[in-house]
Structures are given as structure tokens and as C-alpha cells.
Amino acid sequence: RHRRDRVETIVMASNPLDLPPTPLGRGRSEVAAPAFALLFSEMVQYHQSRSLDISALERALEDAGADVGRRSYESTSYREKASGSKREHRLLPLLQFIQSSCWRSMFGRVADSLEVYDDDEYLLSDRDCLVNRFISVPKDLGDLNCGAFTAGFVRGILHAAGFPAKVSAYYSEPNPAADINGVRTTNILMKFEREVIERESRLG
Amino acid sequence: AMSTPAPSMPPPSVAPSAGTRTKLLFTVINADDVPVYAVDLANAWSEARGIEAVVRELSIDDASRATTERDDYVFELIARGALDFVDERAWESNAAYLKVVDRFNDVNVYAYVTSTRVKFVLCAEMRADEPMRAFFADVHEGYCVAMMNPMRDEDAPLDTSEVFQRAVRAAARKRLGVV
Numbered sequence: 001r002h003r004r005d006r007v008e009t010i011v012m013a014s015n016p017l018d019l020p021p022t023p024l025g026r027g028r029s030e031v032a033a034p035a036f037a038l039l040f041s042e043m044v045q046y047h048q049s050r051s052l053d054i055s056a057l058e059r060a061l062e063d064a065g066a067d068v069g070r071r072s073y074e075s076t077s078y079r080e081k082a083s084g085s086k087r088e089h090r091l092l093p094l095l096q097f098i099q100s101s102c103w104r105s106m107f108g109r110v111a112d113s114l115e116v117y118d119d120d121e122y123l124l125s126d127r128d129c130l131v132n133r134f135i136s137v138p139k140d141l142g143d144l145n146c147g148a149f150t151a152g153f154v155r156g157i158l159h160a161a162g163f164p165a166k167v168s169a170y171y172s173e174p175n176p177a178a179d180i181n182g183v184r185t186t187n188i189l190m191k192f193e194r195e196v197i198e199r200e201s202r203l204g
Numbered sequence: 205a206m207s208t209p210a211p212s213m214p215p216p217s218v219a220p221s222a223g224t225r226t227k228l229l230f231t232v233i234n235a236d237d238v239p240v241y242a243v244d245l246a247n248a249w250s251e252a253r254g255i256e257a258v259v260r261e262l263s264i265d266d267a268s269r270a271t272t273e274r275d276d277y278v279f280e281l282i283a284r285g286a287l288d289f290v291d292e293r294a295w296e297s298n299a300a301y302l303k304v305v306d307r308f309n310d311v312n313v314y315a316y317v318t319s320t321r322v323k324f325v326l327c328a329e330m331r332a333d334e335p336m337r338a339f340f341a342d343v344h345e346g347y348c349v350a351m352m353n354p355m356r357d358e359d360a361p362l363d364t365s366e367v368f369q370r371a372v373r374a375a376a377r378k379r380l381g382v383v
Contacts, residue, residue: 017249021371024348067354070320075348077319084344085337087319089298160235160320203295 024078027105037134044135044146054141058148062167065152066159069102073157076105087161091192091200094161095122102157106130112185120192124154127178129186145169147186154188165192228328228380229279230372232347233287234358235321241362242280245376279311283325286313290323300344301337316340318347339379346371 047060078084080101088094099111103126113125135146147169155167172185179185232241286306293302294317306313314336316324324340324347350356350368362368376382 016366017369017373019370021342021346021374022349022367024345070358071351071354074318074320074351078344078348081319083341084318084348085300085341086298087300087317089295093298162235162321199295 024075027075027079030108033130033133036130040131040146040149041134043149054144057144061146061148062152062155065149065154066156068106069153069156070160072105072153073102073160076101089162090203091163091196094158094163095124095190098154098157099124102153106153117189120194120197122190122192124188124190125172126150126186126188128180128183132186133183145171145186147171147188150186151188154190158190158192163192163196165190165196167191227279228376228382229283229326230343230376231280231283231325232362233323233325236359237287238359240359241368243363243372244279245372245380245382249373249382279327282306282308282311282313283327286315286325286327287323289313290315290317290325294321294323301340303333303336304331314340316344318344320351322347335379335381339375342375342379343368343372346375 043064044057044061047057047064051057051060077087077097080097081087088097095114099114103109103111107126107130111124111126113123115123115125117123129147129150131149132145132147137144137146151167151169155165158165158167167188167190169186169188172187174182174184227247228245230241230243230245231239233239285308289305290302293305293315300316300318302315302317304312305315310329311327312329312331314326314328316337318324324343326336326339328336346368347362349371350362350365353365356365
């Protein structure tokens with residue numbers, strides 16, 4: 001019976017545009033961590049060989065993350081919000097959506113905390129940032145934080161949703177009480193453009 | 205007494221009256237206001253309608269042909285002109301479906317905004333909220349799938365995406381009664 005169904009589909013669709021549409025589906029919930037680590041390490045090495053300095057490398061990783069963020073935000077939003085019937089037009093609900101749903105779809109868990117610093121600066125924290133888990137930075141690369149990819153991921157989402165911001169990643173100070181296996185917390189700092197703050201206060 | 209269940213509402217028909225051509229212009233405009241897709245849903249796939257399309261084509265006189273050709277541009281102009289209203293409405297609520305954002309004579313402009321601020325705009329002479337909302341939702345799913353392609357830029361035209369075109373065509377048939 002299965003074979004007959006497939007033959008019928010082929011016969012009926014003389015025009016490929018008549019084939020049934022591809023559903024978005026629920027998305028694959030788990031990907032092997034070593035597979036991701038391998039892919040990410042190759043990407044870092046690729047950009048490292050093409051970058052003149054640390055900030056150029058971080059920028060390249062951020063841009064790569066931004067592409068991922070923009071695309072995954074549309075799909076995550078469609079799946080989570082009753083087939084796309086709702087979207088985020090205010091800042092705080094959007095940040096909470098990023099902290100929970102976007103983080104869960106990308107990293108399998110929610111981000112640890114979301115804090116506000118000034119009226120235009122917000123901070124997301126992740127104690128066990130997947131992107132940094134398998135990375136050890138040699139001394140000669142100094143301040144490099146490959147969490148720049150995650151910062152770019154957030155920047156891509158914010159920009160796509162209409163809340164442009166400068167987003168950067170940096171490590172917290174070592175904190176023996178909170179750090180897992182001595183890995184420092186990764187912080188994602190978001191500094192929003194003036195137009196975002198003005199619109200938010202106008203919308204009240 | 206026996207009662208038969210009420211028939212479910214058929215989708216609104218876009219079958220045009222003899223001698224005229226109904227327009228159902230669907231456009232996709234990205235977040236940077238670059239149009240990436242436009243199609244006249246009522247007429248784009250007219251090869252599928254065979255002899256009826258030929259008869260209809262023959263019955264159009266020159267005067268109304270000139271009118272319908274001019275109408276092509278009018279519908280596009282209406283869609284462009286409505287974009288400001290779409291932007292205004294987009295910041296008023298968190299709904300994706302914005303219903304009718306503008307009207308021009310008999311033409312209603314329906315709009316839908318996705319999470320990444322991509323606008324779906326539909327210009328139609330008919331008035332029907334629920335089918336439009338369902339149409340936009342189906343197309344949105346197709347757009348999500350097309351967007352996942354890492355080779356596709358934000359301003360790349362969508363008519364190269366077979367996935368998206370299949371979704372638009374299926375949605376138009378299922379929700380809007382296009383043949």
C-alpha cells in the first residue's frame with residue numbers, strides 16, 4: 001500500500017509545483033555534541049586562517065552566528081507561537097523568548113539569567129556555553145572568546161526582530177561557587193540602538 | 205426528522221466573470237523593504253485551466269484587455285502604497301495577521317508580518333478575513349522552510365525557491381479557491 005501511494009504521487013504531479021508543500025516539522029531535537037564541536041572547531045580554524053587579528057576573528061564568528069540566529073528565530077517563532085500567529089513587538093518579551101525558546105532550540109537548555117544594566121543594556125548569562133565548552137584559548141590569542149558566535153546569534157535575532165543592538169560576549173570573573181568544572185560563565189551583553197529605546201518608551 | 209450536517213463553507217471563489225480578469229496579487233517584501241516575490245494568484249497558473257482559460261481569453265475585448273493590463277500596475281501600486289500602513293500596524297500589536305490595512309476603491313489590502321519583519325501583502329477585490337489568515341499562515345510555513353537554506357540571502361528573490369512556490373500554490377488552492 002505504501003508503494004502504491006508513492007507511485008500515485010509521482011504520476012499526478014506532472015508539474016513539480018503541484019507536489020504537496022514541505023512541512024516545517026517539529027525540528028530535530030538533538031544533535032550529537034561531538035559533531036557540533038567538530039563543525040564549530042573547523043569554522044573557527046577557517047576564520048582564524050583568514051583573519052588578521054583577534055577582533056576580526058570574533059567579528060567573523062559573530063557574522064556566522066547572526067546568519068544562524070536570523071534563520072532559526074523565524075522557525076522557532078513559527079513553531080512556538082501557534083504556527084506563527086504571534087510575534088514579538090516589545091523588548092522584554094523578546095528577550096525572554098530568546099532566553100527560553102531560542103536557547104532551548106539551539107543549546108538544549110534555557111539561558112541562566114537575563115539582567116538589565118542600564119535602560120539600553122541587557123545581559124544574558126550562560127554558565128555552560130556549548131560553544132565554548134570544547135575550546136581552550138592559547139595565551140597568544142589573549143582575549144579571544146568564541147562565545148562571539150553566540151553573541152552573533154543573539155544579534156541576528158534582535159536585528160531580524162527590529163531591535164538592532166551591539167552584542168558582545170565576555171567571560172565572567174572566575175567564581176568557584178558557580179563555575180562548572182572551572183569553566184567561567186559566558187555573558188552576552190546587548191547594547192541597544194537609540195531608536196529601539198525611543199520606540200519602547202513611546203509604546204509605553 | 206433527519207437532519208443533514210451543514211456543508212462546510214467553500215473557500216471564496218476567484219472565478220472571474222466573463223470578459224474580465226480578477227487579480228489576486230500576492231507579494232512578499234523583506235525587512236529592508238525589498239520586494240522578493242510577486243504573483244497574481246488568480247492567473248499565474250492559468251495553464252492548468254485549459255479550455256476555460258482559452259474561452260475567457262477570447263472573450264476579452266480590446267478595451268477591457270487594455271484595462272486589465274493597466275490594472276496590473278495599479279495592484280502593484282496599491283500594494284506598495286500600503287506598506288506604510290503595514291509598518292504602523294505592525295508595532296501596534298503582537299499579532300502576525302494584520303487584516304485589512306488599506307483600501308483603494310474595491311481593492312482590499314491584507315497584510316501579515318512574520319517574526320523577522322517580512323511582510324506578506326495580498327491585494328484582492330474580495331472580503332474574507334479567515335481564509336486570508338489561513339492562507340498567510342500556510343505561506344509562512346513555506347517561507348520558514350525556504351529561509352532555512354543557508355545559501356539564500358535576505359534579498360534573494362523567492363521565485364527560485366521551489367519549496368516556497370509549492371507552498372504558495374497549495375495555500376492559494378486550499379484557502380482561496382484558486383484553481
